[in-house]
Every structure is written in structure tokens, then in C-alpha cells.
Amino acid sequence: MEKIYLSDAGPKVSPAIYGFYRWDDVNESTSSEMEKIVNLCLELGINTFDHADIYGDYQIEELFGKLINNKSFKREDIVLFTKCGLRVPGSSQPDVRIRHFNTSGEYIVKSVENSLKKLKTDYIDIFLLNHLDQISNLEETASALLKLRMSGKVKNIGITNFSVFEHQLLASYLNIPIVTNHIELNLLNTSALDSGQIDYIKQRYMRPLASAPLAEGRIANGTDEAAVKLRNKLEQIAPKYNVDIESLAVAWLVKLGALPLIGTKNEQRIRNIVNSFSVELDHQDWYELYQTNG
Secondary structure (H helix, E strand, O other): OOOEEOEOOOOEEOOOEEEOOOOOOOOOOHHHHHHHHHHHHHHHOOOEEEOOOOHHHHOHHHHHHHHHHOOOOOHHHOEEEEEEOEEOOEOOEOOOOOOEEOOOHHHHHHHHHHHHHHHOOOOEOEEEEEOOOOOOOHHHHHHHHHHHHHHOOEOOEEEEOOOHHHHHHHHHHOOOOEEEEEEEOEOOEOHHHHOOHHHHHHHOOEOOEEEOOOHHHHHHHOOOHHHHHHHHHHHHHHHHHOOOHHHHHHHHHHHOOOEEEEOOOOHHHHHHHHHHHHOOOOHHHHHHHHOOOO
């Protein structure tokens, strides 16, 4: 897969990105499973990996760091995202009573230091705020992000699940660009098109990052009316392109200029997503899929 620029100010990344946001169940086999998935991604040309402090009950970063430490691949050959802001109760976080957000300057710096240690790296390619904390001091938040970037510990700044107004608000406090916004986007959830998120992301010369590109398997296996209706339409169109319906569904995102953020552990599903880049989706087919549940 040919690497592309994430934005006019961001780094080059693989057109598909693998994220560990669905790795909730960490057990004794997780390390070997992770190595297998990461090696598959690298084989397919995916060199960009998305983390967060909370993934896998706050354990996934450390497991990934062990892969780097074991020299399974070179640090300079991959692009690392990680994020903080969303805090959830977990066995390793006895002080967290309820799900909440914290993007205070103090917490951001602490989180980056922890992530660097766990990932066994000197820098994070893109550090993201996971949602906006409505009660943190944004001047302190911006100051912390700027200092981390100036130190070289963080190369770029991004955001996750920010509305247009939240995006604009944070940007007004920064004198460095925000290079990405992760949003949920798939054929069963096109709200980002209606809310203006996609338009604003493009206005800022960024590529949308689409999490849950296959609606967490719902497109292929969902039994609700919307999923069944969409699947029937995909099955009707897919033979024209000689691809799996999942490849076609992700090709719809690619046509929009989005980068799919893969979360599945299913190897065939990962391959289906990669195969989407070989699809030249017809203009009218794109709109036919878009309007299926409209």
C-alpha cells in the first residue's frame, strides 16, 4: 500500500490504519494474537497503528511495546498514534469511579509519559485527545500539547470524536495544526456527513479517519432492518466489482476520501478492507449505497 499524507501538515501513513479499540479481553494469548495481527498488517502494507491509554484495560500499549522491544519490526518503519482523555473504570485504575473525560494539562503530560514508557519509544507520531473535556482549562490543555510537541515527545496533534465546534474551539487555542479527527463513519452511520464533521475536516485539509468502517461486523452479520437492507444492496452491486460486500462497503469510505480505522481481529475481514483499495467505485453506485437507508 502506497503511503499517503494524513493532512497537509501531518505525516505519511498507510491508507488503512489498524486500531486496538476493540481489544477488550486481555489474557495469556493476547501477546501472540497481537503479533500475528501486526505481522499480517505489515504484510498487507499497513504500518500505522492506533492506541489509547485505556485500550485493553490499560494494557494494550505495554503489550505492543514488548513487540517493538523484541525487534519484531523497527520503530522507524511504523507510525504510532495514541490518545488520552476518556477515562473508564478498570482493575488498574482504582481511582476512576465513573466514565468521564480529563484533558487537563497535568493529565495529558502524565498520560504521554506513561504511553512512551509502555510503548518503549522516544516519541509518538500523533497524539490525540479522546473527546473534549468540558471543564478542563483549555489554555492549560493547549500549553501542555505545545510543550510536548516542542520537546519532540509528540510529533503531531490529533483529536477523536470532536464535533465541528469542539474542533474549532481547541484549534483557536493552538498555533500548531490539528492533523486528524477520528470519527465513527460507515454505511450504517453517516451522521458525520449530516453534522458537517466531514466538510470541516476537509476544509482543514485533513483526511477523515473512519472508525468502525464495517459497523463492527453489523454490515455483514446484522439482523436489524437497516443492516439487512444495506446488505441486500451491497450483494446486488458487489458482483460488478468482483469483491466481497465488506470490500465494497469500505470502498464507499475510500471514495469519500476517508481512511478506514480497522478494529477487527478477523483476518479475512482485515483482508477485505485492504481489498477495498482496488475498487474504483462508480459515482452513481456511491450515491445508491449512500441513499439505501436514507
